[in-house]
Amino acid sequence: MAQALVNMISNPVNSTVPIAAEVFKKAGTYDEKKLFGVTTLDVVRAKTFYAGKAKANVADVNVPVVGGHAGITILPLFSQATPKANLPEEDIKALTKRTQDGGTEVVEAKAGKCNFR
CATH class of the missing domain: 3.90.110.10 (Lactate dehydrogenase/glycoside hydrolase, family 4, C-terminal)
Known part of the structure; x- marks a missing residue:
């Protein structure tokens, strides 16, 4: 089963990426190699x-x-x-x-x- 890469393009990216990481952790789906912030x-x-x-x-x-x-x-x-x-x-x-x-x-x-x- 393939897992999606998540590319955050939002402002402020330095806040939204850690928030997304916490949401994924809570859901048990966090993979640090698949969550990115784009600047x-x-x-x-x-x-x-x-x-x-x-x-x-x-x-x-x-x-x-x-x-x-x-x-x-x-x-x-x-x-x-x-x-x-x-x-x-x-x-x-x-x-x-x-x-x-x-x-x-x-x-x-x-x-x-x-x-x-």
Whole structure:
């Protein structure tokens, strides 16, 4: 009998994955190798910001991102980004901060522009 892989794509992923794990444990169906959290959004942000600074096509860029999905827990690994751009340290720090604050940047940009009445 095949068992499903569960891929959580929700916000905040760093909270919902542990909640799902507890639900599966209670049901007796938890398998740590079959429950995943997806933070693709952070990868897309890091790639986009890096491509802009590196003057590269975003489709050709890869930036690994590890950690959580909130603020400083998001760690884009620009040192391992491809293609290699040899950006100054201050650019890397700014890109890291922007990637970590990307969600807040979007919320602030949308402030007052969404009306769900």
